[in-house]
Amino acid sequence: MPVIATGVSHVYRRGEAGEARARDHIDIVIERGEFARIAGAAGSGKTTLLQSLCGLQRPTEGRVAIDGIEAPKARGAAAMAIQFPERALFADTILEDVAFGPTNMGLPKEEAELCAIESAGAVGLEEELLARKPAELSHGQRRLAALAGVIAVKPRYLFLDEPTAGLDPRMRGRVIRALVELNRAGMAIVVASHDLEHFLGVCGRLIVLERGSIAIDGKPDELVTREDVESLGLALPLSIAAARHLSRRGVNVPWNAGPEELAEHVRRMEHEGARPG
Amino acid sequence: MIALRDVTFSYKKGRRALDRISLKIDKGEHVAVIGPNASGKTTLAMIMNALLVPDSGDCIVDGVNTRDDAVHARKAVGLVFQDPESQVVARHVRDDVAFGPTNLGLPTGEVEERVYGSLGAVGMESLVDREVSGLSGGQKQLLAIAGVLAMRPSYIVMDEPTSLLDGKGKETVDDAIAGLKKYGIGIVRITHDMPEALCADRAVVLDGGRIIADALPEMVFSDRALLDGIGVEPPYAFKLMRALGRDILTGEVSHICR
Amino acid sequence: MKAPARVKLALLALLSIAVMTFPALWLLPMAIAVLTFIAVLGASPVRLYRMLLPAMPFIVAISALQVFLQGSGAVIAGHWPISVTAGGFTIAFTSAARITLLYLAGSAVTATTGENELAGAIEGALRPVDRLTGRGVGRDISTMMVLALAFIPMVREEYLSIKMAQEARGVRYTGLIDALKSTYAIVVPLLYSLYRRADDIALAMEARCYGIKR
Numbered sequence: 001m002p003v004i005a006t007g008v009s010h011v012y013r014r015g016e017a018g019e020a021r022a023r024d025h026i027d028i029v030i031e032r033g034e035f036a037r038i039a040g041a042a043g044s045g046k047t048t049l050l051q052s053l054c055g056l057q058r059p060t061e062g063r064v065a066i067d068g069i070e071a072p073k074a075r076g077a078a079a080m081a082i083q084f085p086e087r088a089l090f091a092d093t094i095l096e097d098v099a100f101g102p103t104n105m106g107l108p109k110e111e112a113e114l115c116a117i118e119s120a121g122a123v124g125l126e127e128e129l130l131a132r133k134p135a136e137l138s139h140g141q142r143r144l145a146a147l148a149g150v151i152a153v154k155p156r157y158l159f160l161d162e163p164t165a166g167l168d169p170r171m172r173g174r175v176i177r178a179l180v181e182l183n184r185a186g187m188a189i190v191v192a193s194h195d196l197e198h199f200l201g202v203c204g205r206l207i208v209l210e211r212g213s214i215a216i217d218g219k220p221d222e223l224v225t226r227e228d229v230e231s232l233g234l235a236l237p238l239s240i241a242a243a244r245h246l247s248r249r250g251v252n253v254p255w256n257a258g259p260e261e262l263a264e265h266v267r268r269m270e271h272e273g274a275r276p277g
Numbered sequence: 278m279i280a281l282r283d284v285t286f287s288y289k290k291g292r293r294a295l296d297r298i299s300l301k302i303d304k305g306e307h308v309a310v311i312g313p314n315a316s317g318k319t320t321l322a323m324i325m326n327a328l329l330v331p332d333s334g335d336c337i338v339d340g341v342n343t344r345d346d347a348v349h350a351r352k353a354v355g356l357v358f359q360d361p362e363s364q365v366v367a368r369h370v371r372d373d374v375a376f377g378p379t380n381l382g383l384p385t386g387e388v389e390e391r392v393y394g395s396l397g398a399v400g401m402e403s404l405v406d407r408e409v410s411g412l413s414g415g416q417k418q419l420l421a422i423a424g425v426l427a428m429r430p431s432y433i434v435m436d437e438p439t440s441l442l443d444g445k446g447k448e449t450v451d452d453a454i455a456g457l458k459k460y461g462i463g464i465v466r467i468t469h470d471m472p473e474a475l476c477a478d479r480a481v482v483l484d485g486g487r488i489i490a491d492a493l494p495e496m497v498f499s500d501r502a503l504l505d506g507i508g509v510e511p512p513y514a515f516k517l518m519r520a521l522g523r524d525i526l527t528g529e530v531s532h533i534c535r
Numbered sequence: 536m537k538a539p540a541r542v543k544l545a546l547l548a549l550l551s552i553a554v555m556t557f558p559a560l561w562l563l564p565m566a567i568a569v570l571t572f573i574a575v576l577g578a579s580p581v582r583l584y585r586m587l588l589p590a591m592p593f594i595v596a597i598s599a600l601q602v603f604l605q606g607s608g609a610v611i612a613g614h615w616p617i618s619v620t621a622g623g624f625t626i627a628f629t630s631a632a633r634i635t636l637l638y639l640a641g642s643a644v645t646a647t648t649g650e651n652e653l654a655g656a657i658e659g660a661l662r663p664v665d666r667l668t669g670r671g672v673g674r675d676i677s678t679m680m681v682l683a684l685a686f687i688p689m690v691r692e693e694y695l696s697i698k699m700a701q702e703a704r705g706v707r708y709t710g711l712i713d714a715l716k717s718t719y720a721i722v723v724p725l726l727y728s729l730y731r732r733a734d735d736i737a738l739a740m741e742a743r744c745y746g747i748k749r
Contacts, residue, residue, distance in 0.1 A: 041445050056703055080703045087693070088700035090723040100720065104705030135727075138315060149704060166359075166440050168314045168469045170508030194443035197513075235444025238472070238513045259513060263520030326742055348747050356742040363735035366678075366743075368685055372649060377743040410688055424743060 025062065026214055028053070028207070030157060030190055035183045037199050038192045040209035041233030046192040047083070047161055049209065053190065054078040054159045066157065076105055079155035083162045085146035089134040094120075094145050097134065101153040112152075119148040122185075123178040140171030147178065157188045164195055172198060197237040201256060208232055221255040242266075278303050279325055279354065279432055279463070283334035286320055294320040296486040297334065302463050304431055309474035309494065310467045312483035313507050318467045321483065322434045325465065326356040339431065352381065355425030359437040361417035364424070370396070370412075371405050373420055377428040388427075395426035398460070399453040415446025419453055432463035440469055471498075471512035482507065540648050540656035546572065547644050554636050559629045569636045578643035586642045587635070594638075598631040645684070654681050678745070682736065690729060697724050 026049065030036065038046050051057040052064055055071035055078055064071035066078050079101075082088070091097035098116035099109075107115065120130055125144045129137055137145060143163075151158060163179070164172045180202055183189045193199055200220055208216035210232050216222050223229055223236065224243045236244070242262055243253040251265050279302040286295040294317045302308055302325075310318055323329040324336050327343040327350035336343045338350040358364055367373040371392055378388040396402045399419040404412070412420065418438055425433055435454070439447040451473070457464060466477065474480050480497040482490035484507050490497050495518075497503065498511040550572060554565050573583065602623045645653065654677035661673030698721055706717045740746075 041443065051699070054703070056699060076705070082696055082700045082703070085700060087728050088697045088720075088724050090720050090727075100701075100706075101704040140314060153705065166437075168508075169471070169510065170313055173508070196444070233445050235447060238517070242517070259516035259520045262517055266521060323738075328738060328742055348744065351742060351744050351747075356739075358735065358739055358742075360735065362689060363732055364739040365685055366736065366740060367681055369649060372681075376740075376745075380744040380747060409685070421739075428743065 028214070028217075030188055032156065032188055033183070033186055034188045034190070034205060035179075035203050036188075036190045036205040036207060037203040038190065038207045038209060039194060039196060039234055040215075041194075044209040044233075045212045046209055050080065050159045050161055050190065050192050054080040054157065056080055076153050077155060078157040078159065079150050079153055080159040081147055081150045081161065081163060083165060084143075085150065086134075086139065086142035089142060089146060089149075092133060093131055094125075094134060094137070095130040098130070098145060098149040098152050101149055105153055115152050115154070116148070119152040120145070122151065122182060123148045124174055124181075140167055140174070143167060143171065143175065144178070147175070151182065151187070155187065157190070158182065160189070160191045160193075162193055162195075163191060164193065164198060176202060194235065196234060196240075200237060200240075208234065224253075224255045278339065279465075280337045281321075281324065281331075281334070282337070284324060284331040284336055285333045286324060286329060286331050288320075293486055295324065295331075298486075298488055299334075300481065300488065300491070302432060302465055304463045305458070305461045306479065307458060307464045307477045308466070308479045308481060309477035310465060310481045310483060311469070311471070311474050311497075311507070311509065316483040316507075317486040318483055319436055322356060322436045322465070322467060325350070325432070325434050326354045327351050328356070352428060353431045355428060355430035355433040357418070357421050357425055357433065357435040357438055359440055361414050361421060361441065364421040365409050365417065368408055368410070370401070370407050370409060370420060373409055374424045374427050377424055381428065391427040391429070395423040398426055398456065399423050413446060414442045415449040418442060418446065418450050422450070422453060426457075430462065432465065433457065434465040434467075436467045437469060438466070439473070471509065472514055475512055475515055540652040541659060543576065543644050543648060544653070544656050544660065547640055550640050551637055554633050554640070559625070562629060562632055566632070566636060569640050572640055573643040576643050576647045578646045582646055583639055583642050586646070587638060590638055594631050594634050597634070598627040601627040601630055654678060674746070678740075686732075689732065690725075693728055694721070694725055697721050697728075 028049075030053065038049065040046050048057065052059045052071075055064065055066060058072065069077070071078075089097050091100060095113060095116050098119055099112040102112035102115040103109070117127070117130065120127065123144050125141065125148055129141060129145070134142060134145070147160075147163070158179075160179070163175055167175065176198060179189055179191070191199060191203070203220070206216060206218065206220050206222070207214060215228070215232055216226065220240075223234075223240050224247055229236070229244070239257060239259075239262065240255055243255055243257060246253050246262075246265055246269070249269065251269055253262060253265050257265075279300075281298050281300040284295055284298045285293065287293045296317075298317075298321065300321075310321065312318055320329065324331060324343070325338070327336070327338070327347035330336075330344050330347065336350070338353050341349045343350045365373060366376050374392045374395055375388050378391045383391070392405070393402060396405055399422055401416065401419055401423060404416070409417065409420065422433070422435075422438070438454070439450050442450065447470075454464065454466070455476075466473065468474055475494050475498070477494055480490070480492065480494040481488060482497060482503065489506075490500065490503055495515070498515045499519075504511060550565075550569060553561075554569065557565060573580075602619060605623055605626045654674075657677040657680065658673040661676060665673045701717065701720045706713075706720060
C-alpha cells in the first residue's frame, strides 16, 4: 500500500511574472521500502513534488494517497526533511528537539524521549550529544540531529530535500550510511538531490524531473543509454559521462563501472585504433 | 604574494583554529585548500583577507603586514563566502557590485566602469539592472565574485563557493573561476569537491588547524593514509588517471579541467 | 520622475509632516496631494498596492485599538476608558487614513529610487550631523536602510521554511499551550538564523572594505 500520487500538479505564483506550473500532471507510485532519488535542474519542481508527496502541501490538482489514506490526514506515515533542516532546531537540548515530533503526536514524555534516543541511534548521532544545546554541536552534527527529529515519529516513508547539501565528505558519508540503514530496516526513502555522484550507488530508482514533468523514471543505467540526458541540465558524474561517451562508440560499459574497468575499455579502444577523442 | 609565517589564531572560546601555519600564495596560482570541517579553512581565509589578525606570526600581503595595515590586504585579497544569500548588500545587481568600489571612495565614473567590467568578467553584463532576489543561486554567487572583482584584487579567496549550488550553478561558477586565471589573479579555493581540487595547481590540506600537506593535487590524492585521516576519497577522475597510467587526462574526460 | 533622491526625500518629508499634523478636515486635499506625488514619481499603483497589503493588518489593528481607547461624543458601548463612541470611529478612521497615506507616499519613493541613491541622499542629509559628531553615522544609517530592504524578503522565506519544517513534525496550533509551543518552535530558530545572517553580512561588508573612509 504505497504512496500513490495521481494527476498531481501544482501551480504557484512566481512573483510578478504570473503563474508558473511547477509540476505537470504527474503520476507517481512510491512503493514500501524503496530507495528512490529525484533529480533535476533547479526550478524543475523537485521540492514541490516532494512536499506534495508527503502531504505537506496540497497540490493544485490531483490527489495524493499514502497507504490508502488521503495525504493531509495521513499524519506520521510520511515525514519530510526540508533543505538545511538544522535551521529549525530550537529546543534547549537536542533530546528535547528530537522528541518534539513524538510529543506532538501525543506520546507522553518518557516514551517520546525513548523514541528520540532510538532515532538518534538510528542516524548515528552520538548519545552524549543529546544533552547538549544545539548551538554546541558542529554543523554536520546538527544536520544529523535534525534528521533524527524527523524520523522520530517512525514514518514509513521518508522524503529528504538535499540531505547532503553543504556537508563535508565525511559527514556526507555518515548521512548516506544512515539513510541506507533506515532503508534496510524497511523505511521507504525518497531523496531529492542534485548530488548525482554520491547517491548513485545507493538508490534503486532514479526519477528525473524537467520543468515540471517526469523525464526519466527507472534505473540509473538509463542515464547512459538515453539520448536526451544532456538537455536535462544534470551534472553527470564522470563515470556516467565516460560510459555514455564509450557507448556512443559502441563500447558498452555499465553505468557503475569502476575506474579500472573503465580504463580497461579505454585502453582496448585505443588499441583497436578508435581513439577516445 | 600572500605569505603566512607561523600564523596562530584562536577564537575567544579558546579553541585554537590555526596552529603555526606557514604558506605562500603567488599571483596567478590556483591553490585548492581541503580538509574536514572545523579544520581552520574559513579562519585561514579570513586571515588572508585581514578580517582577522593572527595572534602570533604574520600574514604579509604584497609586502605589507596585515597587522600594520589591514585595509591594504582587504583591497588586495578579495573574499567570497560560501552562502550566496549572505553576501547580498543591495537590491539591484548594479548597486551590489558597486558596493566595494564605492567603499574605496572612487568617483562615480570609475565605479560605473568597474561594475560593467566585473560583470563582464563573469558573463553577467546583461543582468546589470536586475533585482538580486530574482537571480538563481549560481548567479548570486557570480554576483558575489563580481562584487569582489570590482575592487581589482590581486588575489581572490573563495570559501566553498559552489557547495550550496546545484549542478548547473556549480558549472556556471566553475567556468567563471577558470576564466579568472587569464587575469593573473591568484586564486585560493577552499573546497570539499575533490574533482575541483584536482584542477588546481596545488593542494593544501588542513586538519586540526595545521597544514598536513602542500603539494600537487595528484601527489596528495596518491597518499592513501593522508586521505583516510581526513575522511576523503580521491575523485573518480584521479582513479581513472591512475588506472590508465597517465598524468593528464585526454579525450572525453579532459573537459573537466578547462 | 528622474529627480534627484534628495528632492524626493524633501518632498516626502514635507508631505509626511502635513499628513500627520494637519487637522482631519484636510484629509481630502492631503490625499489628493499624496496621490499627485505618487503619480508624478511614476510609481506603479499595482506595486504600491502589493506593498501596502502586508501593512494592512497592522493599520487595521492600530485603528481598532483607537476605536476603543480614544473617544469623543456619546458612548455607544462599554465604559471609560475602554468604550466605543461615535467620535472614536472618526478618530480611528482618520488615523488609519493618515498612516495609509504616509505609507503609500514612502513606498512610492522607495519604489522609484535606487537603493544607493536613497542611501546617498540620506547620507548627504545627515552629513552636518556627521561633522558635528565626527563619526560616519550618516553612511551607517543609510546602509542599514538598504540592508533592511534586502533582508525582508529573506526573513519571510526563512520563516516559511521553518514553519514548514515544524509542521512536518506535527506542530499544531489548536489550543493555547500548543499554539504557544509552536510559536516558540518557529520564532527561536528564526531569530537565531537572522542573527547569523546579520553576522555573515557584516563580515561580507567588512571584507569589501565598508567603513574604511572615516
